[in-house]
Amino acid sequence: MSNSHTVENIAIVGLGLIxxxxxxxxxxxxxxxxxxxxxxxxxxxxxGVELGVIDCNTLVLxxxxxxxxxxxxxxxxxxxxxxxxxxxxxxxxxxxxPIITDVASVKGSLLDTAKAVFGSxxxxxxxGHPIAGSERSGVDASDENLFxxxxxxxxxxxxxxxxxxxxxxxxxxxxxxxxxxxxxAEHDAVLAATSHLxxxxxxxxxxxxxxxxxxxxxxxxxxxxxxxxxRIASSDPVMWRDISIANKKALLQSIDMFSDRLEILRKKxxxxxxxxxxxxxxxxxEARDEFAAILAxxxx
Amino acid sequence: MSNSHTVENIAIVGLGLIxxxxxxxxxxxxxxxxxxxxxxxxxxxxxGVELGVIDCNTLVLxxxxxxxxxxxxxxxxxxxxxxxxxxxxxxxxxxxxPIITDVASVKGSLLDTAKAVFGSxxxxxxxGHPIAGSERSGVDASDENLFxxxxxxxxxxxxxxxxxxxxxxxxxxxxxxxxxxxxxAEHDAVLAATSHLxxxxxxxxxxxxxxxxxxxxxxxxxxxxxxxxxRIASSDPVMWRDISIANKKALLQSIDMFSDRLEILRKKxxxxxxxxxxxxxxxxxEARDEFAAILAxxxx
Numbered sequence: 001m002s003n004s005h006t007v008e009n010i011a012i013v014g015l016g017l018i019x020x021x022x023x024x025x026x027x028x029x030x031x032x033x034x035x036x037x038x039x040x041x042x043x044x045x046x047x048g049v050e051l052g053v054i055d056c057n058t059l060v061l062x063x064x065x066x067x068x069x070x071x072x073x074x075x076x077x078x079x080x081x082x083x084x085x086x087x088x089x090x091x092x093x094x095x096x097x098p099i100i101t102d103v104a105s106v107k108g109s110l111l112d113t114a115k116a117v118f119g120s121x122x123x124x125x126x127x128g129h130p131i132a133g134s135e136r137s138g139v140d141a142s143d144e145n146l147f148x149x150x151x152x153x154x155x156x157x158x159x160x161x162x163x164x165x166x167x168x169x170x171x172x173x174x175x176x177x178x179x180x181x182x183x184x185a186e187h188d189a190v191l192a193a194t195s196h197l198x199x200x201x202x203x204x205x206x207x208x209x210x211x212x213x214x215x216x217x218x219x220x221x222x223x224x225x226x227x228x229x230x231r232i233a234s235s236d237p238v239m240w241r242d243i244s245i246a247n248k249k250a251l252l253q254s255i256d257m258f259s260d261r262l263e264i265l266r267k268k269x270x271x272x273x274x275x276x277x278x279x280x281x282x283x284x285x286e287a288r289d290e291f292a293a294i295l296a297x298x299x300x
Numbered sequence: 301m302s303n304s305h306t307v308e309n310i311a312i313v314g315l316g317l318i319x320x321x322x323x324x325x326x327x328x329x330x331x332x333x334x335x336x337x338x339x340x341x342x343x344x345x346x347x348g349v350e351l352g353v354i355d356c357n358t359l360v361l362x363x364x365x366x367x368x369x370x371x372x373x374x375x376x377x378x379x380x381x382x383x384x385x386x387x388x389x390x391x392x393x394x395x396x397x398p399i400i401t402d403v404a405s406v407k408g409s410l411l412d413t414a415k416a417v418f419g420s421x422x423x424x425x426x427x428g429h430p431i432a433g434s435e436r437s438g439v440d441a442s443d444e445n446l447f448x449x450x451x452x453x454x455x456x457x458x459x460x461x462x463x464x465x466x467x468x469x470x471x472x473x474x475x476x477x478x479x480x481x482x483x484x485a486e487h488d489a490v491l492a493a494t495s496h497l498x499x500x501x502x503x504x505x506x507x508x509x510x511x512x513x514x515x516x517x518x519x520x521x522x523x524x525x526x527x528x529x530x531r532i533a534s535s536d537p538v539m540w541r542d543i544s545i546a547n548k549k550a551l552l553q554s555i556d557m558f559s560d561r562l563e564i565l566r567k568k569x570x571x572x573x574x575x576x577x578x579x580x581x582x583x584x585x586e587a588r589d590e591f592a593a594i595l596a597x598x599x600x
Contacts, residue, residue, distance in 0.1 A: 009391065026397050026430050028365055041436075044550075050310070058448075080586040081519075088497055121457050131521055133523070133524075135554070140461070141314040151521060152522075170456065171496070186514070186517070190514060191521070193514070194509070194519050194523070195525060198530075199525070200562075200565060200569075201501060201505065201529075201562070202584075202588075203562075203565070203580060203585075203586075204558065204561045204562045205501065206584040206588045207557060207583055207584040207587065208558050208561035209494070210569065211561075212557065214490060215587075217490050219489070219587070219590070219591045220451075220594070221494055222494040222576075222591065223431050223433075223494070224433075225433075225494070225499070225531070226494050226495065227458065227500055227595055228529070228589050229498045229502060229527075229528070229529055229531075229532060230530050231588075232525045232529060232590055233584045233585060233588040234588045234592065235585070236489060237578055237581035237585050238578065238586075240581050241581055244577055245569070245572055245577070248505075248569055248570070248572070252569060255566050255569070256566075257307050257512065258508050259559065259566075261508035261561075261564075262504045262555065265500055265504050266552065266555050266559075267547070267554060269500075269544050269548055269551055269555070270552060272548070277540075278537055278538065278541045280507050281537035281541055284502075284506040284507040284510065285503075285533060285534055287515075287519070288502075288506045288531075288533040289526075289535075290518045291522065291530070292534065294519060295527055
């Protein structure tokens with residue numbers, strides 16, 4: 001590893017799978033010299049030091065603000081919002097402040113919070129979202145290669161300091177990720193459609209079946225297709241409650257778009273509209289097959 | 301293998317993944333001495349002979365009716381219905397006829413067809429449904445172990461000859477499957493909930509996204525959760541059109557049950573009902589985790 005680091009000190013707020021994996025990746029490629037863990041739970045921070053993911057840890061927010069060149073808020077969506085409320089007021093009127101970024105699944109609600117507590121757009125706050133995850137969680141599951149060949153979306157806005165945006169871009173690129181810029185609203189709409197809506201649908205289906213009279217038989221005879229379809233209903237309920245609330249507007253739009261389509265399909269079943277059903281199923285299969293080909297090409 | 305077979309001649313109607321795999325399994329365990337393939341497509345029958353899945357083939361229905369002890373209709377649902385219309389009238393008034401069974405995903409519609417063309421319940425028609433499959437299809441993908449540790453549902457009815465039901469039970473058990481009896485209506489309701497509804501939901505979601513303005517971005521940023529959730533939308537559109545139409549009543553009930561639940565969830569998102577969302581998501585996660593444990597125990 002090189003002795004010249006891009007930054008000296010980086011602070012990770014919330015040392016879970018994403019924060020831990022980012023720290024590991026940035027240590028491996030020499031992006032930062034020293035990694036400071038911050039959080040409310042001492043045991044996971046101490047575990048982070050034990051694993052070599054971070055060099056030191058603190059429960060005192062002002063310490064990381066004073067020391068860090070970059071602060072990565074690697075908490076779930078609503079906690080990230082709370083963190084911004086704590087951090088940003090301390091930045092008002094300061095000449096040199098850390099660059100702050102995050103990894104949350106929803107960007108619009110964070111932007112609103114940031115502007116509200118700062119009074120305007122904080123120039124050195126760069127919102128971002130790595131599209132990566134795992135069914136595992138916690139710092140013990142962290143992996144220095146988690147972001148390799150994955151996409152990271154940045155949503156720079158007017159009022160952002162260009163150098164700050166550039167540094168966060170370089171940081172993510174150094175992990176092997178492909179960095180893409182998007183508008184905040186576009187990010188939230190795309191994520192609602194591809195991630196937040198499917199989670200809500202999977203939760204709704206499993207809950208509906210579990211509450212039905214025949215639930216025992218239902219789960220007894222369900223097979224592999226059902227397992228794949230409902231896998232995401234095993235995701236963390238707190239995280240998904242927070243995302244649903246934070247991305248309310250785009251999620252409601254996605255649910256309505258889906259419900260309209262389902263109603264059309266339902267009507268075709270009711271009307272024995274054989275040709276109509278075949279048309280929709282064929283079109284969907286074609287789109288799904290194309291998507292599978294994209295994913296396969298990406299993982300090469 | 302033993303030289304004493306349970307039956308002499310077995311005919312497979314429709315030599316695809318399921319028919320081919322059943323023939324392979326029954327040859328391996330010595331259930332039948334000779335395997336006759338019947339269908340409309342000569343090439344797949346000849347391929348079956350080439351692969352050793354069947355011993356001979358014919359395009360003439362009367363030949364298998366004259367020769368077979370058991371006829372397995374291993375075609376998709378609507379074709380199975382057409383086959384019953386061709387086969388059953390030839391059985392009326394005959395003293396010794398083959399035992400007939402099937403593998404279709406919907407049982408009620410086949411039962412109605414059978415009674416209509418036969419005039420009453422054909423005593424030697426035993427409806428069945430192996431809960432097994434694969435993303436692959438065709439006789440080349442057939443596998444003698446496909447049914448091992450899988451469930452096969454039989455739906456015997458009043459008017460069935462007990463010996464015929466017993467023979468079909470023995471046949472499936474010999475493949476390593478667990479055979480379970482169910483009422484026809486119960487079968488169709490359980491399959492609608494666990495299989496037919498999820499397929500319709502996956503098709504509806506992928507089609508809705510593919511038709512949206514942002515479809516390019518949507519598929520570009522979709523990740524692993526979306527891939528799993530939509531995998532079943534890559535299934536054969538003709539097969540699923542047929543199942544949707546054949547199991548119309550139970551499928552509509554399942555869609556309505558799901559839509560009601562989704563509407564409840566939607567309302568909670570709209571109302572920022574944080575506790576209500578967490579309750580549903582947590583309950584669903586618990587049910588999904590239990591289901592995963594059942595599946596894991598089964599595959600041991």
